[in-house]
Amino acid sequence: MSSVDRSSRPLSRRQVLAGGGGLAALAVLTACNPRTSAAAPGSTAAAPGAPVRSATLTPQVTRLDLGGPVVDTWAFGDSLPGPLLRGTTGDVLRVEVANQLSTGTTVHWHGLPVPNDMDGVPDVTQPEIEPGASFTYEFTLTEPGTHWYHSHVGVQRDRGLYGPLIIDDPQEPGGYDVDWVIVLDDWIDGTGTTPEQVLAGFESGGNAAALTSPRLGGTAGDVAYPYYLLNGRVPGAPVSFTAKAGQKARIRLINAGGDTTFRVALGGHQMTVTQTDGYPVVPVTVDTLLISMGERYDVEVTLADGVFPLVAAAEGKTGQALGIVRTGSGATPAADAHPSELDGKLLAYADLHAAAGAELPQRNPDVSYDLVLEGSMKPYRWTINGHAHPDDQPLPVSQGQYVRLRCVNRSTMYHPMHLHGHTVALRASDSDATGPRKDTVIVLPGQTVVTDLLADNPGQWVTHCHNIYHEAVGMMTRLSYQT
Ligand code: C2O
Ligand code: CU
Numbered sequence: 001m002s003s004v005d006r007s008s009r010p011l012s013r014r015q016v017l018a019g020g021g022g023l024a025a026l027a028v029l030t031a032c033n034p035r036t037s038a039a040a041p042g043s044t045a046a047a048p049g050a051p052v053r054s055a056t057l058t059p060q061v062t063r064l065d066l067g068g069p070v071v072d073t074w075a076f077g078d079s080l081p082g083p084l085l086r087g088t089t090g091d092v093l094r095v096e097v098a099n100q101l102s103t104g105t106t107v108h109w110h111g112l113p114v115p116n117d118m119d120g121v122p123d124v125t126q127p128e129i130e131p132g133a134s135f136t137y138e139f140t141l142t143e144p145g146t147h148w149y150h151s152h153v154g155v156q157r158d159r160g161l162y163g164p165l166i167i168d169d170p171q172e173p174g175g176y177d178v179d180w181v182i183v184l185d186d187w188i189d190g191t192g193t194t195p196e197q198v199l200a201g202f203e204s205g206g207n208a209a210a211l212t213s214p215r216l217g218g219t220a221g222d223v224a225y226p227y228y229l230l231n232g233r234v235p236g237a238p239v240s241f242t243a244k245a246g247q248k249a250r251i252r253l254i255n256a257g258g259d260t261t262f263r264v265a266l267g268g269h270q271m272t273v274t275q276t277d278g279y280p281v282v283p284v285t286v287d288t289l290l291i292s293m294g295e296r297y298d299v300e301v302t303l304a305d306g307v308f309p310l311v312a313a314a315e316g317k318t319g320q321a322l323g324i325v326r327t328g329s330g331a332t333p334a335a336d337a338h339p340s341e342l343d344g345k346l347l348a349y350a351d352l353h354a355a356a357g358a359e360l361p362q363r364n365p366d367v368s369y370d371l372v373l374e375g376s377m378k379p380y381r382w383t384i385n386g387h388a389h390p391d392d393q394p395l396p397v398s399q400g401q402y403v404r405l406r407c408v409n410r411s412t413m414y415h416p417m418h419l420h421g422h423t424v425a426l427r428a429s430d431s432d433a434t435g436p437r438k439d440t441v442i443v444l445p446g447q448t449v450v451t452d453l454l455a456d457n458p459g460q461w462v463t464h465c466h467n468i469y470h471e472a473v474g475m476m477t478r479l480s481y482q483t
Contacts, residue, residue, distance in 0.1 A: 021180055021323060022231045022239035023084045023164065050140065052094055053087045057107065059151065059161055060100040064190075066229060067237025071190025074101060075160030080232035081183040081256065082163025085149065087141045089169055094138040097129055104128025104153060107137060109165065110294060111147035111278050111439050113421050114139040116459025120152050121420065123390065124460050124478065128153060143423070144169030145278025146252040146296040148183070158188070158195035158258035158468045160232075166252065167278075176300070177247035183232075184253065184291070184312045184321050186225040186260035195258065198223055199472055202380040213261075213316030215290060215346070217444035219413040220316020221259040222377070222469065228260065228314050228321040235322035235335035245305035245327040250274075253297045253312075258468035261292040261414075261442070262312035263346075266325060267339030269308065271299035273347060279423060279437035280355035287344025290315060292416035294440035294466035309333035313342055349426060352436035360425035360452060362433045365404035369395045371417070371463070371477065373409045373443060380473060382411075382465065388474030389464070396482050401455045403479070405463070407443045414444050415470065419479070421461040424451035440466055455481065 057076045064071055064080050076082030087093055097107050106128055108120035118139045119125040129135045144167045151161035164181045189195055202208070208222035231239050243249060251271070255262055265271075265288040272285045275298035283300070291297055291312075307330035310323040324332060354360070375382035387393055397403050405424065407417050418440040426435040427450040435452075443449045464476030 021182065021241050022233060023081065023181055047090060050090055050092050052092045054094045055083065055085055056096045056098060057082060058098050058100055059105050064160065064232070066187065066227060067233040069191065069227060069234060073160045073189045074156065076163055080160045082149070082161070084164050084166065084181060086166045086168070089141055089144050089167055091141045092138060093141055094136060096134055096136045098134045099129045099131055102131050104130055105156060105161070106152045107149050108152040108420070109137070109147065109149050110418070111145070111296070112139070112143055113423070113457050116421065116457070116461070119420055119459070119461070121462050122153050124462055141167045143167060143278055144172065145275055146254060146298055147278055148254050148256060148296070150256065155195035155199050155258070155468050155472050157256070160189070162256040164254055175248065176250040178241070178243045179250045179252070180241050181252045182230060182254065182310070182323065184255050184257060184262050185229045186223070186257040186314065187227040187229050188223065188225050191226045195468070199469055202377065202469060203473070205378055208377050211316045215263070216261060216316060216414045217446065220261070223259045224317060225260065225314070225319070228312065228319045230310070230312060230321035230323045235320060238322045238324050240324045240326050241310070242326045243303050245303055247303050247327070249301045249303055251299050251301060253291055253299065255291045255293050255295055257293050259293070260317060261290050261315040262321065263288055263290050263315045263342060264312045265339050265341035265344070266301060266310045267308045267333065267337065267341060268304050268306065269301050269341070271301055273352070274298050274300050276352060276436055277423065277438040277440060280358050281436050282353045282355055284347065284351045286347040286351070287341040289347035290442070292440065292442045292466070293468070294416055294418045303327045306330045307332060309337035309339055311337060311339060311342060349436070350428060353434040354425065354436050358437055359434055360437065360454065363402040365452065366401040367397060368404040368406065370406045370408050373407060373411055373415050373465070373475070375411045375413070375470065375475065382470040382473055382475035384475060384477045387477070389462070389476035390474070392474070392477040394460070394478040394480035396480050397455045398482050399455055399458050403453050403455050405451050405453070407441070407449045407451070409443045409445055409447050412445050414442055415465040415467060415475070416440050416442050417463065418466045419453070419461065419463040421457045421459060422453045424453045426451055455479070458483070
């Protein structure tokens with residue numbers, strides 16, 4: 001769909017796994033039934049004979065080595081990130097979640113227009129999966145791209161309950177020599193403080209860390225995390241990604257953090273952005289980009305010869321996550337490596353345009369809603385249109401309507417706003433027909449961000465801030481299909 005060079009060479013499984021960067025890959029997926037036909041895009045019913053990809057996720061208490069620091073936490077099995085789930089469009093994904101925690105949980109499939117009862121939002125789309133109980137999620141993989149999954153209960157996501165979900169597109173021949181999945185996170189659990197204690201501290205009037213960034217229009221976050229992780233590792237013990245000089249890499253970036261936007265750069269390289277939130281954009285080449293909580297970017301890089309730091313600096317905070325890209329000999333970059341690209345040309349939303357065929361056609365909205373974002377630290381309260389979920393005021397829509405959502409940020413902090421079950425088009429103006437498709441959009445303080453969507457997936461769909469502490473106190477409302 002995009003005009004990126006998609007030359008002939010198909011990506012082999014071996015190449016995908018080479019230098020895989022420490023993810024527990026593929027082993028959990030078992031396919032049965034040969035494909036006979038693909039499901040129609042957007043359809044929720046599996047095509048007859050569609051391959052079924054089965055996996056089990058086990059939320060559990062576990063001890064993890066982050067590459068030095070050893071933490072007691074909650075994760076899917078004993079890997080961080082959780083296992084890589086990967087399939088092809090048209091496949092059915094069937095995931096049994098066997099809850100071994102002593103509290104309830106759910107799993108949400110961030111970025112996927114699943115049937116509403118598979119969306120994993122407690123009390124909105126399903127009851128929590130009780131301790132010792134299991135729930136099986138099953139849906140057809142319709143949207144190719146870089147997505148992820150995570151717990152949707154309380155602040156569990158700020159522990160280790162997240163993992164990557166990649167959907168390959170058989171129509172996209174590839175042309176990449178290597179394909180790397182990179183999950184970024186901010187980490188506090190098991191270091192003497194749990195995320196629940198962080199939240200309780202805010203709710204009892206505790207101070208936020210004083211963190212600011214002009215790139216985020218003011219406050220950069222409220223939590224100074226002790227560690228920032230790339231694929232579950234601290235920068236003192238980074239994972240390596242290996243390839244040959246001259247090869248073309250597709251790098252898939254996912255921000256699973258709770259309260260941290262990362263500024264990402266690869267030393268010695270520019271990055272060509274080819275997708276955001278799974279959808280193709282007209283390729284744009286930059287030195288660095290900001291990726292906020294819940295967002296994804298796919299970038300393409302032609303690799304130089306040597307050893308290079310892949311840095312995700314915690315924007316407005318002290319610290320960074322690090323990975324190492326190796327195509328030749330050279331010294332390993334230091335944990336605090338700061339490639340000059342981090343201060344170079346920064347991707348702006350205005351640089352992003354939906355690739356041909358990926359645009360959301362323009363129409364006059366049938367219905368338009370403002371989502372006024374407000375909040376304060378004392379008392380700790382974050383609201384949409386003056387209400388906090390579950391006392392939110394749902395926004396009624398009907399199937400087939402063209403819906404405009406205007407996020408109006410009246411607070412002094414940025415909010416990465418996420419919508420379930422749909423992918424919006426970001427509109428720079430009323431005549432902007434080429435806005436990128438996204439499901440998570442940064443709204444800066446004082447800014448109004450306009451997005452359009454087609455109401456094509458009936459149900460009750462939450463929209464919320466992807467800052468885990470804002471979300472946990474109810475910075476969330478619902479698009480509510482009327483039947
Ligand atoms: Cu990634 Cu409602 O969340
Ligand atoms: Cu927020």
